[in-house]
Amino acid sequence: MKPHTLSILVENKAGVLSRVTGLFSRRGFNIESLAVGPCEEPDMSRITIVVIGDDEKIEQVMKQLNKLIDVIKVSDLTNSERVERELALIKVTAELGTSRAEIMQIASIFRASIVDVGAKSLILQVIGDTDKIDALEKLLRQYGIKEFVRTGTIGILRGSKTVSSLK
Amino acid sequence: MKTGAKILVESLQREGVKTIFGYPGGVVLPIYDELYDSSLQHILVRHEQAAAHAADGYARASGHVGVCLATSGPGACNLVTGIATAYMDSVPIVALTGQVPTNLLGNDAFQESDITGITMPVTKHNYLVKDTADLGRIVxxxxYIAGTGRPGPVLIDIPKDVSTKVINEPPVPEKVILRGYNPTYHGHKRQIEKALQTIADAERPVIYAGGGVIISNASAELVDFATQLGIPITTTLMGIGCIPCDHPLNMGMLGMHGTEYANFAITECDCLFSIGVRFDDRVTGKTDTFAAHAKIIHIDIDPAEIGKNKHVDVPIVGDVKSVLRDMLSMLKKNGLKEAWLKKVRHWKQHHPLKCPSDGGLHPQYIIRQMSELLNGDAIIVSEVGQNQMWTAQHFCFRHPRTWITSGGLGTMGYGFPAAMGAHFARPDLPVFDVAGDGSIQMNIQEMGTVAHYKIPVKIAILNNMFLGMVRQWQELFYDRRYSFTELPPVEFVKIANAYGIEGVKVECSEDVLPALRTALDCDGPFVMDFRIEREENVFPMVPAGAAINEMIGGHPR
Incomplete structure (x- = not known):
């Protein structure tokens, strides 16, 4: 059982997202994260879904996804060289004159940027893979996280290969 | 300039539709107005569920797409069971529903329901038409989607203003091109070679054939292949009819209520050639012990079925007919597996299906009499439960598409309306619906429809005043605690008479054949109320979760 990152190319039409996510819940697969947006083709969208399961389960979910008429291509990026990123916005408690400096130091180690400075809080923006964001969250917890907002994972293959060329 | 309703009706006619089953209502008024003087035959059912089942029965009997039509809200929702039934058994139907006008969508308007949302899990695809200009293309x-690849139901939801709007009809594309939908029809050559080699290497091969053989119209190829290599065939409930019942290689149905010999053969085989099947739990019983010693070959047009429930050694994605034709053309002669065939013959001889003969009125006897009288030249539809299993076991089917039953979903109330649909597909054949007293009461209102149009469906009710299959389980596994399965007696002939339908009540076995003859000779619909032994069971039976060779109610081994 490990996380698989599925890249799903779909028709850019109303209702497609609910067809895809409905299929996951109906067949008993838990979605770990989800990201949807436009892609290189104007009339298509890309859905990136991280799902945990053994290889047989993942193969079944991919086959079921392929049966949806509006799904054009499903690829599992998990076993390929790839870049994966998430973005998180973290609102941390930071009263003036207390731990601000420490938090800013941590931010710089993680190459996170401070995107808002308030009297009692800071907002950090961080980009990275799941592990990096998890690590930063863990470190910041001691200062008090007021709010934590995180996108789903998106992924792309390294080199000139594209997911369309994957089997 | 045309209205959407006119475009719809013309599009249906372009697809070759002759008959549709439907029920009118507010938002489909424009469509019904167009049907009023159209050459399309419209059959007014008495409940929308029956329209969906009738379209399904039409499709199964003919192999062509069946069509049903309902209004928005409750009308559309009433189609859902029928659509789900068709989905589970891969039946091509197009369900048309009316919808509230586009400006009211999402406002909880009168008789609004999100039918595309509701049917998403039970349709192959569905559409909500937002623009009249798209209607022709969408139909x-x-x-195309319903009838190709692995067939299935497709729903089109049509808001009222889409039907009434008048437009200059845009040209409909010649060919359907959907970049996300490209079924694989031809099997991979190397996989086919591998399959042939696996079969040639086997000592004890068995063919396990399902509904995919019927859908693909590949019965002749299947029988040819099996005969040339001398391989015994067992069929699923959905595969019945793909080989004549009395063919020497036929072992009948396998699984929960399969024949003992089919289940023995599966358990002992060393090569299982699976064709158009899906390893359903009612077939496999405990999956670990199902064909545990066999190399498994599996042909299916739907790649998602391969390896879903059971590991497959040689997968072949493709249309059954195309793959079997390729296999036949590449076939090398090899000797028949005489020892294996002998063993199967021995099992068949010593473990036949039982037909009680103690003077009571037994359902098995009724089905066998029906079978003898009709000699395979009829369409037999069933409801769901004991009636369905007795028919599957004891009727001798000789042709594909003459056995119509709800397999996957197991929908009580399916048979009667599906039989109406089957009649319009094959008006040349007598159509019998084998029912139980429970099932028939789930769509008994369709007596109105068959009387109205004089649809000559013959209803044989195996009346035991029980919900028999559930009662059987209660008897066997719940200490005879018959919780809510007993039904008070109903005089079905009187109900039939009230609709203007002839009928007869039968209480002893001598009267069975005369009743069947009267039904067959009668021009219109006919009802037979057979008062059978109340606590008759369907045997043999594999208890839920057991291995399929662990049957109860069979012969001592």
Whole structure:
């Protein structure tokens, strides 16, 4: 059982997202994260879904996804060289004159940027893979996280290969 | 300039539709107005569920796409069971529903329901038409999707203003091109070679054939292949009819209520050639012990079925007919597996299906009499439960598409309306619906429809005043605690008479054949109320979760 990152190319039409996510819940697969947006083709969208399961389960979910008429291509990026990123916005408690400096130091180690400075809080923006964001969250917890907002994972293959060329 | 309703009706006619089953209502008024003087035959059912089942029965009997039509809200929702039934058994239907006008969508308007949302899990695809200009293309796509690849139901939801709007009809594309939908029809050559080699290497091969053989119209190829290599065939409930019942290689149905010999053969085989099947739990019983010693070959047009429930050694994605034709053309002669065939013959001889003969009125006897009288030249539809299993076991089917039953979903109330649909597909054949007293009461209102149009469906009710299959389980596994399965007696002939339908009540076995003859000779619909032994069971039976060779109610081994 490990996380698989599925890249799903779909028709850019109303209702497609609910067809895809409905299929996951109906067949008993838990979605770990989800990201949807436009892609290189104007009339298509890309859905990136991280799902945990053994290889047989993942193969079944991919086959079921392929049966949806509006799904054009499903690829599992998990076993390929790839870049994966998430973005998180973290609102941390930071009263003036207390731990601000420490938090800013941590931010710089993680190459996170401070995107808002308030009297009692800071907002950090961080980009990275799941592990990096998890690590930063863990470190910041001691200062008090007021709010934590995180996108789903998106992924792309390294080199000139594209997911369309994957089997 | 045309209205959407006119475009719809013309599009249906372009697809070759002759008959549709439907029920009118507010938002489909424009469509019904167009049907009023159209050459399309419209059959007014008495409940929308029956329209969906009738379209399904039509499709199964003919192999062509069946069509049903309902209004928005409750009308559309009433189609859902029928659509789900068709989905589970891969039946091509196009369901048309009316919808509230586009400006009211999402406002909880009168008789609004999100039917595309509701049917998403039980349709192959569905559409909500937002623009009249898309209607012609969508109808064409819907028929294409429903009828190709692994067939299935497609729903088109049509808001009222889409039907009434008058437009200059845009040209409909000649060919449907959907970049996300490209079924694989031809099997991979190397996989086919591997399959042939696996079969040639086997000592004890068995063919396990399902509904995919019927859908693909590949019965002749299947029988040819099996005969040339001398391989015994067992069929699923959905595969019945793909080989004549009395063919020497036929072992009948396998699984929970399969024949003992089919289940023995599966358990002992060393090569299982699976064709158009899906390893359903009612077939496999405990999956670990199902064909545990066999190399498994599996042909299916739907790649998602391969390896879903059971590991497959040689997968072949493709249309059954195309793959079997390729296999036949590449076939090398090899000797028949005489020892294995002898063993199967021995099992068949010593473990036949039982037909009690103690003077009571037994359902098995009724089905066998029906079978003898009709000699395979009829369409037999069933409801769900004991009636369905007795028919599957004891009727001798000789042709594909003459056995119509709800397999996957197991929908009580399916048979009667599906039989109406089957009649319009094959008006040349007598159509019998084998029912139980429970099932028939789930769509008994369709007596109104068959009386109205004089549809000559013959209803044989195996009346035991029980919900028999559930009662059987209660008897065997719940200490005879018959919780809510007993039904008070109903005089079905009187109900039939009230609709203007002839009928007869039968209480002893001598009267069975005369009743069947009267039904067959009668021009219109006919009801037979057979008062059978109340606590008759369907045997043999594999208890839920057991291995399929662990049957109860069979012969001592």
């Amino acid at each position: 064409k796509e819907a028929f």
